[in-house]
Amino acid sequence: MVDVAVIGAGQTKYGNHPSGLKGMWAEAAEQAFASVDRDFEPRCVDEAFIGSVAFGGGQLGNTAALLTEHSGMEGIPVRRVENACASSGFALRDAWMAIKSGQADVVIAGGIEKMNDLSPERRRFWLGVSGDTEWERLAGLTFPGTYALMARRHFHEHGSNHDDLVNISVKNHMHGFENEMAHIRKEVSFEKAQSGFMVADPLTLYDCCPTSDGASAVILAADHVVRQFTDDPVWLRSSGAGSDYLALHDRPSITQVKATQQASAAAYKAAGITANDVDLAEVHDCFTIAELMATEDLGFAQHGEGGLFAREQRGVRNQGDVCINPSGGLKSKGHPLGATGTGQAVEVFKQLRGSVEKARQIRDAEIGITHNVGGSGATCAVHVFGRDRT
Amino acid sequence: MKEVIDWQGYLAMFDEDALMIQSPFTLNGSIDFGSDSDYTTMAIAGLHLLFSRGIDITSVRSLPLVNTHAVKAATGVEVMSDEENDTPCEWNLLVGEEATLVFTNNLERDLAFHGPADLEALDPTFAEDMAAAWSRELELTHVSQGAYVSESAYREGANARLGLLAQHSGDALVWPPRQLDQDGERIPTANQALMARATVESWTKLSAAGAPSEFALRAPVLGGIQTVFVQFEQGPRGVFLVADDAEYEPTIGDQVSFVVRRIYAQEGLIRYGMKAIPTNS
Numbered sequence: 001m002v003d004v005a006v007i008g009a010g011q012t013k014y015g016n017h018p019s020g021l022k023g024m025w026a027e028a029a030e031q032a033f034a035s036v037d038r039d040f041e042p043r044c045v046d047e048a049f050i051g052s053v054a055f056g057g058g059q060l061g062n063t064a065a066l067l068t069e070h071s072g073m074e075g076i077p078v079r080r081v082e083n084a085c086a087s088s089g090f091a092l093r094d095a096w097m098a099i100k101s102g103q104a105d106v107v108i109a110g111g112i113e114k115m116n117d118l119s120p121e122r123r124r125f126w127l128g129v130s131g132d133t134e135w136e137r138l139a140g141l142t143f144p145g146t147y148a149l150m151a152r153r154h155f156h157e158h159g160s161n162h163d164d165l166v167n168i169s170v171k172n173h174m175h176g177f178e179n180e181m182a183h184i185r186k187e188v189s190f191e192k193a194q195s196g197f198m199v200a201d202p203l204t205l206y207d208c209c210p211t212s213d214g215a216s217a218v219i220l221a222a223d224h225v226v227r228q229f230t231d232d233p234v235w236l237r238s239s240g241a242g243s244d245y246l247a248l249h250d251r252p253s254i255t256q257v258k259a260t261q262q263a264s265a266a267a268y269k270a271a272g273i274t275a276n277d278v279d280l281a282e283v284h285d286c287f288t289i290a291e292l293m294a295t296e297d298l299g300f301a302q303h304g305e306g307g308l309f310a311r312e313q314r315g316v317r318n319q320g321d322v323c324i325n326p327s328g329g330l331k332s333k334g335h336p337l338g339a340t341g342t343g344q345a346v347e348v349f350k351q352l353r354g355s356v357e358k359a360r361q362i363r364d365a366e367i368g369i370t371h372n373v374g375g376s377g378a379t380c381a382v383h384v385f386g387r388d389r390t
Numbered sequence: 391m392k393e394v395i396d397w398q399g400y401l402a403m404f405d406e407d408a409l410m411i412q413s414p415f416t417l418n419g420s421i422d423f424g425s426d427s428d429y430t431t432m433a434i435a436g437l438h439l440l441f442s443r444g445i446d447i448t449s450v451r452s453l454p455l456v457n458t459h460a461v462k463a464a465t466g467v468e469v470m471s472d473e474e475n476d477t478p479c480e481w482n483l484l485v486g487e488e489a490t491l492v493f494t495n496n497l498e499r500d501l502a503f504h505g506p507a508d509l510e511a512l513d514p515t516f517a518e519d520m521a522a523a524w525s526r527e528l529e530l531t532h533v534s535q536g537a538y539v540s541e542s543a544y545r546e547g548a549n550a551r552l553g554l555l556a557q558h559s560g561d562a563l564v565w566p567p568r569q570l571d572q573d574g575e576r577i578p579t580a581n582q583a584l585m586a587r588a589t590v591e592s593w594t595k596l597s598a599a600g601a602p603s604e605f606a607l608r609a610p611v612l613g614g615i616q617t618v619f620v621q622f623e624q625g626p627r628g629v630f631l632v633a634d635d636a637e638y639e640p641t642i643g644d645q646v647s648f649v650v651r652r653i654y655a656q657e658g659l660i661r662y663g664m665k666a667i668p669t670n671s
Contacts, residue, residue: 134539134547135566138653138663139629140615142602148594149619149629156592156642201595248619249566249627254592 003223003389004099005233008036009346011216014334015183016116021055021063021215022070025112028215028339029071032108036219037230042072044229045219046104049094050080051087051111052338053130058114067112082338084130085286087111088216089341089372089381093239095220096383105225110217111339117213126211126337130375132247143286144200144208146248146376151202151289154255160307162194162202165288167310169193169206169331172285175317176328178360183212183334207288212334216343223389234352238384240267246378255304259380260297260371267369268299271384275299278322279365280351282344284373284380285329291315294371295324298382323362326351341372341381348385394506398435398649399424399633399667401505404443407496411436413489415635416509417517421488424512424635425520425612426651430457430662432491433483434552434650437465440493450493452483460662463548464650516611523607527655544661551663552650555580556626565626586648587669588620591627593640604654618666620646633665645669 010031012024019027033040050064059066064080081091088111095109115126131137131146141149154160170190176182188206196204226233242262248254268274275298283298285291292306300322301309309315315324327333327347330340348368350356370383395402402411411432413423423432433456440447449468450461458469470479484492490505526532547566549555556565557580567580595616601609609615616632618640632638633651640646648664655661 134543136629137602137604138539138551138661140596140602140605140617140631141629142596142600144600145594145596145617148596149592149617152594152642153592153619197597198595199597199600203594247566247629249629254619 004096004220004236005226006218006236006349007221007229007233008032008219009349010035011343011346012214013181014212014214017213021114024215025067026071028217032217032219044106045073045108046106047098048078048108049091051091052080083379084374085337086372086374086379086381087338092342093381096239099222105222107220108217109342111342112215113336113338114213115211136247147287147289148200148203150254157255158304164307164310165207166193168288168291171316172325172329172331175326176332178357179328182328182332183210184332209286209330209335212336214336214339216339216346218342218345234349235386235389237386238267238270240382243379244377257297257377259377263380263382264298267382267384277367278369280323280326280362280368282347282370283324284371285331318363344370352387397439400432400435402439408494410492412505414509415512417512423489426634429455430460431650433461434464436493437467447481449479450481450483451479453485455485464552519611526607530658541659550580554584556582556584563624563626584622584624588622590618590640590642590644591621592619630666633667636667638668
């Protein structure tokens, strides 16, 4: 079967972006086109998959066609992919499958969200729109509340504590500080993160990712056309995905995310690796407890030992077992929902090609993964990238 | 003086063939409702109390101050309005001038109840702010962002939400309701009431800033909203708000029970649901 490579990747800076949706997408696509080593034009793209949760609430229908129209790709098959915060993780998976199936040779996968052009009252829209509206939201839950329930239960079952979450927050802010594309480029002290404003007990402001605007795009190519575009591809070695009940109360455990376990097991198996082989992981840390649990579900720590993993600084860049969130993660880099999954892929692509800012380059990185979660774990996509094809 | 029973956050008194139930709060000297209570929630509590005493009621005649759909979903009891006089009802629900209700099957009797004198006084500012918030929520133009539960969706789930009715699927109970099982078979309609008692497995308190927009008007007045994640004795789990006046700081392992209260209002319709209170309430 055909192998798939990443030949280009780009994104906007995350944060309060001055452009509208069309401008943001054009910027990300332009960056991705320009990152391809040899001549690349939009007309080279056979098909496009674009993730977005709600497109800023302004254009819910035919959004992908509008974006390709504004990025020189009008006329190609295109669709919007929606899986909550994992929308573009699944767009990437769909793009990978399109090439794997032989239907296309060059595909663009991307994502976009405009979240900050709403009034403060309307902005609450984003807080829990992808949860179980009828049963969780009517019980007063937004995602900070949902993840707070998971955190408190994890503390109870496994002896983890809020300081473990503080360590994650401090680490991700440290990683993101050097990232020119990050929303919050600010280092945070342990003491400050420890005493943040309480959002959803036990989670404070420093446990929660920001509300970001952003767009991201990666260009994939089939093995038989890769050399037309680059001699330095990053191989997308596998794609794994899983799903689970939407509401926490339907799951057997709220301290594990089954969708992550399914997705990572499938992705590792298809790539022929284990968690021990991973050098860097872009992990979905919408809340610090999400990263703590993901380190367990992805196999970097034993179940129940995610707190210890954080305490021992095992996810710190060029210091621990594996670098967790070299970009700063959702916590620091930002979380423009639909753009996050392919934004993670942009980071892994650049890290594996050695093209990020020097201060945050991971030494000798060979294998990286992305972990993109929808909602509180109803959907998850994990991708394995490598310098080597197999 | 009759025995006063603390029941589902209200005060109740039996007198032979009548039950009086009232709010435990006063405002400026008059009995008044707590911040998420009204005649509907109190009527449901009263019917639960009558059931617990083995009194079988299928229909009640009442003035139109109670939400008949909510009462039916929570208790199975039909509430007939005074206009439906041709339908006989054994029980009558009389609404007091203040926050009191009387269930009686003997309208000939002279009912004279005397509740306790030491009711809890509500802070006038708090009560005024809450009343104003509910008033705004009840406006037809009030809509929320992001978690719209339409009237039809709310009504479809009402028996499970207000009556805690679960479905049988094999040996397991399923709640909230689900459509198909893994064999592709439709799971039967919910008909098994869960015991209104559960164990706290986790909890959180959302700040006003983190609360859903449906609660945005009241959360600042309440100082945030509290939610418990619980497991029922029969297996299913769920998430519930804590009743506004429960004065309860949850701990994992606590036993809680459930009472019907207002959840929020939208487009002129109050959504009712179960809220948790500690079992000693």
